[in-house]
Structures are given as C-alpha cells and as structure tokens.
Amino acid sequence: MTRALELQQTFGEDVIRLDEAYVKKRSRDYYWYSPVLKKQLDGYAGDCVAIPRDEEELAAILSFAVRHRIPLVPKGGGTGNYGQIIPLHGGIVLDTMKLNTVKRIDDGAGTFGAGITLGKLTRILKGSGQELRFFPSTYMKSTLAGFIAGGTGGIGSIEYGTLWDEGNVLELTIMTMEEKPKRLDVRGKEELAKYIHNYGLSGVIIDATIALAPKTDWQDLLAEFDDWRDALVFSEQMAKKETVRKRLISVCEAPLSASFQPLRPVLSGDKHTVLIQAAPSHVEEIHQSGLSCGARWIDGFQAFTASKRLRATDFSWNHVTLWRLKDHPDDTYIQARFHPDTYEVQMQELSRSFPGEVLMHVEWIKSGGHIVPSSQPVIRYTTDERLFAIMDHCRRTGVRVSNPHTFLLEEGGKDDWIDHICQAKRENDPYSLLNPGKTKRMEVAEHV
Numbered sequence: 001m002t003r004a005l006e007l008q009q010t011f012g013e014d015v016i017r018l019d020e021a022y023v024k025k026r027s028r029d030y031y032w033y034s035p036v037l038k039k040q041l042d043g044y045a046g047d048c049v050a051i052p053r054d055e056e057e058l059a060a061i062l063s064f065a066v067r068h069r070i071p072l073v074p075k076g077g078g079t080g081n082y083g084q085i086i087p088l089h090g091g092i093v094l095d096t097m098k099l100n101t102v103k104r105i106d107d108g109a110g111t112f113g114a115g116i117t118l119g120k121l122t123r124i125l126k127g128s129g130q131e132l133r134f135f136p137s138t139y140m141k142s143t144l145a146g147f148i149a150g151g152t153g154g155i156g157s158i159e160y161g162t163l164w165d166e167g168n169v170l171e172l173t174i175m176t177m178e179e180k181p182k183r184l185d186v187r188g189k190e191e192l193a194k195y196i197h198n199y200g201l202s203g204v205i206i207d208a209t210i211a212l213a214p215k216t217d218w219q220d221l222l223a224e225f226d227d228w229r230d231a232l233v234f235s236e237q238m239a240k241k242e243t244v245r246k247r248l249i250s251v252c253e254a255p256l257s258a259s260f261q262p263l264r265p266v267l268s269g270d271k272h273t274v275l276i277q278a279a280p281s282h283v284e285e286i287h288q289s290g291l292s293c294g295a296r297w298i299d300g301f302q303a304f305t306a307s308k309r310l311r312a313t314d315f316s317w318n319h320v321t322l323w324r325l326k327d328h329p330d331d332t333y334i335q336a337r338f339h340p341d342t343y344e345v346q347m348q349e350l351s352r353s354f355p356g357e358v359l360m361h362v363e364w365i366k367s368g369g370h371i372v373p374s375s376q377p378v379i380r381y382t383t384d385e386r387l388f389a390i391m392d393h394c395r396r397t398g399v400r401v402s403n404p405h406t407f408l409l410e411e412g413g414k415d416d417w418i419d420h421i422c423q424a425k426r427e428n429d430p431y432s433l434l435n436p437g438k439t440k441r442m443e444v445a446e447h448v
C-alpha cells in the first residue's frame with residue numbers, strides 16, 4: 001500500500017484526496033505568468049491533497065508526514081505567481097481552506113484562521129465597521145496565510161505599507177513540522193519576519209492576528225491622459241498629498257488599458273490611465289487636480305462598475321498583467337523598483353532602450369515611510385535571454401528588480417530576511433520537509 005493510500009485510510013476520503021486530476025489542479029498557481037517558470041515547472045504535482053478540518057487533524061497529518069519523511073507544501077488560494085505552492089518533490093499539498101474560523105474581532109485588530117479568504121474576511125469585517133488595511137488584488141480567492149507567506153502588499157499599501165511594516169501583521173500562530181508538532185506564538189518584527197513571505201518554508205501558519213482599518217466608503221475614479229508624463233505627474237501629486245485619503249493609485253501606460261475588456265465601453269483604449277480609490281470627501285479635489293493636469297475623467301465610472309458588478313481593484317496590481325495576458329498570451333512582466341526621485345528619467349531610458357518591449361505600470365505605495373512608485377512593467381517576451389537582458393539593463397541603470405521568473409525565494413528580490421527564515425526552518429522543520437527545493441540556502445535532504 002502506498003503512503004498516500006495509508007494516509008487516506010487513516011484520515012478518510014474527505015480529508016485526503018488522491019484523484020489525479022484534483023491533485024494536479026491543486027498543485028498549481030499562477031506560475032505560468034512567467035514563460036521561464038512555465039518551462040521549468042509544468043508537470044510537477046503532489047501525490048495527494050490533505051484538507052484538515054481543524055487544528056488537531058492538521059497536527060496529526062504533519063506528524064504522519066514527519067514520521068514517514070514525506071514533503072509537504074502548505075497551500076492557500078493558489079494565486080501566487082512564482083510557483084510557490086508547486087511541489088518539486090511530490091508529497092502532500094496541504095490545503096488550508098477549512099482552517100478558516102474567525103477567532104476574535106476587536107476594535108483595530110482581529111485574529112483569523114489561516115485559510116480564511118480575504119474576500120470572506122472583507123465581508124465579515126463590514127459588520128464591525130472595519131476593513132483590511134491592505135490586500136492583494138486577488139483578495140476574493142487568496143487566503144490570509146497565503147498572503148502573509150507569499151505576498152507583499154496591495155490595495156491600501158499607499159497608506160499602510162507592506163506586510164513587513166511594523167503594526168500590520170501583529171501575531172502569528174505557527175505549527176512546527178515535527179513528529180509532535182508544537183504551537184508557537186510569534187510576535188515582534190524580527191520573529192514575525194521569519195514567517196512573512198517565506199513560501200511556507202519555516203512553519204505552517206494556523207492563525208494570524210492583523211491590524212484593521214476603519215471602514216471607508218471608497219470611491220472609484222478613472223482618468224485617461226494623452227501624455228504619459230501628465231499621468232505620472234498627476235499620480236505622484238495625488239500619491240504624495242497627505243491630506244488626500246486614498247487606498248489605490250494605479251497608473252498604466254497606453255495601450256495596457258485596451259486589454260481591460262469589461263471597461264471597453266467607457267475607455268478609449270489608446271490612452272494612458274490613472275485609477276484611483278479615494279475617500280468621498282476628497283473626490284472633488286482629485287477631480288479638479290486631474291483636470292489641471294490634462295485628465296479626461298470617465299464620467300460615472302463608479303456607477304458603471306457597480307452596474308456591471310465589477311471591482312475596480314480588478315484593474316490594478318498584477319491583475320493588469322492578467323488582462324494583458326488574455327489579449328497577448330506571450331507577454332510577461334517584471335517587478336521593478338524605480339528611484340523615487342529619478343523614476344521618470346529611468347522609465348524613459350528603459351523605454352528608449354527596448355522600444356515596444358516594455359509597457360509601464362506603476363502602483364504608488366508607502367515603503368520605509370516614503371511614497372514610492374512600485375512598478376510591474378509588462379514585457380513583450382521573445383526569449384529568456386532577452387527577458388534577462390532587460391532585467392540586467394534595469395539593474396545597471398539603478399532600477400532595482402525583484403525577479404518574478406524564479407521559484408527560489410532568495411532570487412526573488414524580497415529576501416532581506418532569508419537568514420532568519422532559514423534559522424526558523426532549522427528549528428521548526430528538522431527534516432527539511434516543508435516546501436523543499438524553494439531555497440538553495442538549504443540542501444534538499446536525501447530522504448526527500
């Protein structure tokens with residue numbers, strides 16, 4: 001009898017799924033955004049999917065896996081972009097979807113089970129007059145723990161920064177990957193950093209306590225610009241104006257918005273766009289500032305999205321790339337951090353060096369207390385060499401690049417805490433069974 005079958009007989013068919021099509025589907029994320037990862041990761045899958053119904057069942061599954069030295073990859077909504085949940089060495093895909101309870105909601109903070117989706121959380125929080133401080137554009141599907149262990153920031157990051165910024169993630173409960181799994185309560189910036197954007201390598205998150213924001217009735221605004229520079233200048237002005245409350249300023253170079261298929265009735269398609277979510281009391285000020293910078297506001301944009309049951313956030317962050325890929329399946333993207341003072345010149349230079357191959361997309365966020373243009377330019381892909389040449393060119397001209405074309409944590413450019421993560425992995429996962437192969441810093445154990 002195979003171990004997977006033994007696992008199923010121990011925990012039941014509802015908890016351990018072995019059907020091949022199901023297991024394959026649950027072993028994938030959005031790695032195919034990258035033509036490089038697509039070639040490298042197509043075909044990898046786990047041997048089974050485990051869906052524990054509670055913490056005790058989770059502990060028993062981890063214990064089984066450790067006793068038999070079976071690798072295990074925790075999974076949330078499976079919306080990661082870097083093949084984070086793809087098992088490189090088979091084993092168990094741990095689906096956390098049923099670990100989704102609300103433990104506590106206070107004024108300004110709440111504790112929730114790992115697998116709760118951010119979409120469900122948003123609905124629940126409405127009842128307490130609160131909302132998430134920030135969330136990825138995939139929030140309807142992505143889970144709280146998946147965001148913490150795989151994401152960075154999103155809508156709201158212009159006010160609250162990213163997952164690493166103090167005061168956003170307040171506490172995590174971690175289950176260790178040991179024969180007798182332990183529960184660890186983790187607090188404080190350095191300790192928490194061992195589990196933020198760690199690809200699940202150093203422990204399984206079971207609960208997370210996060211800070212919450214008071215609920216705001218955000219208004220959606222969309223403007224078109226003939227001139228790219230005008231779009232940038234206006235977006236920067238609004239991003240940096242502290243008195244204007246907003247949670248999203250997303251800027252797309254033409255013709256990216258031409259791929260926003262549901263918005264085609266209201267968009268020209270050949271213009272640069274600025275999408276803003278702002279507090280109602282600041283809408284008029286934004287409107288007037290936009291007009292003085294050459295904006296053509298899309299009248300009734302909020303009513304249009306409401307009538308079509310669209311979410312404006314679906315046209316921001318990495319959803320911009322997703323719309324583009326629907327029209328141009330060969331395109332891809334990079335993650336670039338342009339210098340806040342010289343970004344315009346750097347962008348011009350990049351576009352000049354690779355004409356027609358780079359289309360700018362900027363999300364204004366707060367980083368280290370400063371408002372900066374975080375960018376996910378869309379790239380017209382031809383070869384891996386050319387893609388890497390574009391990233392190298394960025395680095396040479398002072399643009400920092402987070403490489404989204406690698407499944408290795410330390411090569412993705414968000415690895416400031418990699419040593420801390422590896423230290424926690426050694427302590428919590430002595431047989432190196434959690435998501436093996438996702439860092440070269442630690443060898444894949446022979447038993448794996």
Ligand SMILES: Cc1cc2nc3c(=O)[nH]c(=O)nc-3n(C[C@H](O)[C@H](O)[C@H](O)COP(=O)(O)OP(=O)(O)OC[C@H]3O[C@@H](n4cnc5c(N)ncnc54)[C@H](O)[C@@H]3O)c2cc1C
Pocket residue numbers: 029030073074075076077078079080081084085096114115135136137138141142143144145146147148149150151152153154155198199200201203204205206317318319322435
């Ligand atoms: C269209 C699109 C738009 C996106 N926009 C954004 C964005 O705005 N901001 C952003 O940051 N990201 C974005 N992403 C990336 C991704 O959607 C987010 O990071 C998302 O929050 C990941 O959550 P998930 O539940 O889908 O995680 P998964 O993809 O399921 O997992 C992500 C990582 O977390 C680990 N993990 C999952 N659960 C646990 C657990 N309980 N314990 C330990 N480790 C765990 C997994 O092993 C994996 O390594 C986008 C992706 C796409 C495709």
